[in-house]
Amino acid sequence: MPLLSRSSRRLAGAVLATVAAGLAVPMPAVAQGDLLIAPTRLILDGRRGGEVILSNIGDEESTYRIDLELRRMTPDGQLVPVEEAEANITEKAALEMIRYAPRRVVLPPNEPQAIRISARPGAELPDGEYRVHMAFAAIPKVRPIEPPQDGEAQDGVAIRLVPIFGITMPIIVRKGALEVTAGLANPRIVASDHGEAFAVDITRSGAASVYGDLLVYRPGGSEPLFAVRGIGVYPEIGSRHSNFGITPEQAAAMRGPVRIELRDPLQDGGGLIAALDAVLR
DSSP states (O other), X not given: XXXXXXXXXXXXHHHHHHHHTTSOSSOOOEEETTEEEEOSOEXXXXXXXXXXXXXXXXXXXXXXXEEEEEEEEOTTSOEEEEOGGGOOHHHHHHHHHEEEEOXXXXXXXXXXXXXXXXXXXXXXXXXXXXXXXXXXXEEOOOOOOOOOOTTSOOSSOOOOOOOOOEEEEEXXXXXXXXXXXXXXXXXXXXXXXXXXXXXXXXXXXXXXXXXXXXXXXXXXXXXXXXXXXXXXXXXXXXXXXXXXEOOHHHHHHHSEEEEEEEEOOGGGTOOEEEEEEEEEO
């Protein structure tokens, strides 16, 4: 395994500390199966590269495959896969400019591994935001199928279903000085198949994506009644129609005058992106 750089060792230590603390620290990390990655999104400017730290939080050695994918956001916030043959010019350019290594890693338990990522947007490319999604998938071990026990059928075909766990994260390359503005509109409490939900539209205009934490407060309150961390609106859509399930207790607390805010994530300073005062009924 390649030696980690000093910055990678610090990040790896923070990742493992996050695991030890039960993901209680405000570090952007996400786990699926026995794989933990940090950060959960990466922004590059084409001049400097970046890293993603993988950690195996399981009890056995595991192998992971790393690939690049294209995905488009729909107005309801879903990310749908895009085949390379159907990619537009911007998506093809994003795939071509990203370089990363290694593409396959074997991790013992509690061992970190840095994936080095760089981007070289061509000088002829127009200013803008380019995005791919990096996918990390566990490669299942080949295990023998146990022979039938006494009394069980001896013929036929035996099938073992093995789940493949994976995580996908965006890698964003921004070229040039990009401007973006965001807003909030149409907040409401609605009925859903699973109870009540809080719905709000997050609008976006400009050449870049918007990403932040959505918070709902009572006017003058310091603790949010409701919070969603890490919600994004990508450049392919101008408005994201978000819908979040809430408990009956949250619904009761949110009815009446509220202040709705979209803020930068805490690790990025928590600055205000957009705000809206409303009355929810």
